[in-house]
Amino acid sequence: MSYKPPYAITSKIIDLISKISLNIGKLEAKEADTNLPMLRKINQIRTITGTLQIEGNTLDEDRITALLEGKRVLGTVNELAEAKGAIALYKQIHTLNFLDEKDLLKSHKILMDELLKKAGSYRNSDVGVGGRDGVVHVAPPQSQVPSLMDDLFAWLKATDEHPLISSSVFHYEFEFIHPFADGNGRMGRFWQSLILQSWNSTFSIIPIESIVRDKQQEYYKVLEICGSDGESTVFIEFMLESIFEAIEKVGNRVGNRVGNxxxxxxxxxxxxxxxxxxxxxxxxxxxxxxxxxxxxxxxxxxxxxxxxxxxxxxxxxxxxxxxxxx
CATH class of the missing domain: 1.10.10.10 (Winged helix-like DNA-binding domain superfamily/Winged helix DNA-binding domain)
Incomplete structure (x- = not known):
């Protein structure tokens, strides 16, 4: 393996992996007892709403639900196109291979087809990522994007890191590379969910994106800190904390009411x-x-x-x- 993204395994990361593994096992047992297809449906609604709202989309869970049911919904042209793309993409999550770069491009095409002329292709111009105080991250030159993405997928295929770590590292590195003209945040969060669901199907009932949405400012701040640090340790810790919080939230609700x-x-x-x-x-x-x-x-x-x-x-x-x- 020629390329290894820079990060460190801290005691906090080890502790969070232990807690997540324990709680996902408990939730897996509860899910087997309750056998609720509705859990996945509601998670899909919350996940799509959360990941869109992080990017400023104002559609709420009720309107996302209506779109999923094929009903007409009021909203701007762009917001509806974003929602329809996200709905179509998350419906395909079980058909995608997280190790296949071609599936990443295919996923971006599904997500952004109504919004970008060259959806499904890496950007062909240089970009900077804006924040409250102007540009907070200058992405690598567009000429480097294909080789950087090749390196990232090569690492993902070869690494023996725990999926909780590798999915978080991929998420951060993807946002750092910023390979597409638009839709990078949604794609990074989606790919982490894809990796986690491929590892353990119970993640299909855990709306991680909605937790990240609730911690949106911290999410962006951590990305900025890691950009300054030149490595993703703090982002891994943030994502594992968010995953743990999401699992606990779902576990409490399933155990308290649905299990009855x-x-x-x-x-x-x-x-x-x-x-x-x-x-x-x-x-x-x-x-x-x-x-x-x-x-x-x-x-x-x-x-x-x-x-x-x-x-x-x-x-x-x-x-x-x-x-x-x-």
């Missing part, structure tokens, strides 16, 4: 999230139990404070406190 639902109740809630006007007859067909049993479960879900009926017989169901689901 039966499998039939989980399916009922999922169906109502997809169609708030779904009938008891339809639920009976989907779940495979009698209409009477469906009505009993609906009553129990109301008692738990998870569902409420709005508008009587001709009304619809609402899922309360979506936060408890992930």
């Amino acid at each position: 639902l039966t499998q039939n109740q989980q399916i009922i809630v999922e169906q109502i999230m997809q169609n708030s006007k779904v009938s008891a007859d339809k639920l009976s067909d989907v779940v495979g139990i009698s209409k009477r049993k469906i009505e009993e479960n609906l009553a129990k879900l109301k008692e738990k404070g998870i569902l409420q009926r709005v508008g009587g017989t001709r009304g619809h169901w609402e899922v309360l406190e979506k936060e408890i689901l992930i």
